[in-house]
Amino acid sequence: xxxxxxxxxxTVAVGLSACGYNTxxxxxxxxxxxxxxxxxxxxxxxxxxxxxxxxxxxxAAQEQAVLLGVTEARAKVGTIQATPELVNDPEAFKKxxxxxxxxxxALKSLIAVTENYPQLKSDANFRDLQAQLEGTENRIAxxxxxxxxxxxxxxxxxxxxxxxxxxxxxxxxxxxxxTVANEEEIAKPPTVDFAPAxxxxxxxxxxxx
Numbered sequence: 001x002x003x004x005x006x007x008x009x010x011t012v013a014v015g016l017s018a019c020g021y022n023t024x025x026x027x028x029x030x031x032x033x034x035x036x037x038x039x040x041x042x043x044x045x046x047x048x049x050x051x052x053x054x055x056x057x058x059x060a061a062q063e064q065a066v067l068l069g070v071t072e073a074r075a076k077v078g079t080i081q082a083t084p085e086l087v088n089d090p091e092a093f094k095k096x097x098x099x100x101x102x103x104x105x106a107l108k109s110l111i112a113v114t115e116n117y118p119q120l121k122s123d124a125n126f127r128d129l130q131a132q133l134e135g136t137e138n139r140i141a142x143x144x145x146x147x148x149x150x151x152x153x154x155x156x157x158x159x160x161x162x163x164x165x166x167x168x169x170x171x172x173x174x175x176x177x178x179t180v181a182n183e184e185e186i187a188k189p190p191t192v193d194f195a196p197a198x199x200x201x202x203x204x205x206x207x208x209x
Contacts, residue, residue, distance in 0.1 A: 019162050019163065019165070019166045020157060020160070020162060020163025020166050020167075021163075021166050021170070023157055023163060024154075024157055024158060024163060024166060024167055024170070024172050027150070027153055027154035027157050028154060028172065030150045030153070030154070031087065031147070031150045031151055031154050031175055032084055033150075034143070034146045034147040034149075034150040034151075035084060035087055035147055036084075037143040037146065037147070038140070038143045038144055038147050039082045040143075041136060041139045041140045041143045042077070042082070042100060042140060044136050044139070045103070045107075045133070045136045045137070045140065046074055046077055046078065046103070048129060048132055048133055048136065049070060049071075049074045049103075049107075050074075051125075051129055052070075052107075052110070052126075052129045052130075052133065053067055053070055053071060053110075055120075055123065055125050055126045055129060056110060056113075056114060056120060056126070058120075058123075059117050059119055059120035059123070060113065060114070060116075060117050060120060063113050066106075066109050066110050066113050067110070069106045069109060069110075070103070070106040070107060070109075070110050072106075073099070073102045073103040073105075073106040073107075074103055074106075076099045076102065076103075077099045077100060077102075077103050079099075080092075080095060080096050080099055082096060086176075087151070087175045087176050088173055088175060088176070089176070090176045093176035094176070097178060097179075104137075107133065111130070111133075114126070114130075144178060147177075147178070148177055148178055151175050151176075151177040152177065154174075154175055155174045155175060155177070158172055158173070158174055159174065
């Protein structure tokens, strides 16, 4: 009887391997891991926004439109629950991607505005936040690329025969992926310009109260 069970188990294992089930499982886990890293890096960026906005506001409070744009974009990102299941919902994934894209553009606008405020650029806290933002944007780009590659491999598997039959039977649909016309431009981090600090500002030219 024991030999019979061993033989049956071996037969099932071979059958699952032949039909692509094991490959689907492996690819699915890779997608989950890659997606988790994407979310971690986007969250790291979102966590930087409040301090960055407050620091810029201290020197450039008159840039209300830009500051409000970043704040609203960050709030919009926070309304989307980036669960593992989101990658199986193309519409939800599209909204997530759009929200993150809006925050990316808002942050680029904020960094561009700071070029007009030398004293802000020389502020140690701002320089540190700017460096953290650049590093986070780089990690986002890497995480996105890994996710794109993982999803492409998974989707090819679930579309290919005979794995497509297995995927349909076990309910493994194709997963949503980033669809940006120019991925390199979107993922490009804001420019960090560590120019020499100007002369120490007088009390009158310090942060706005």
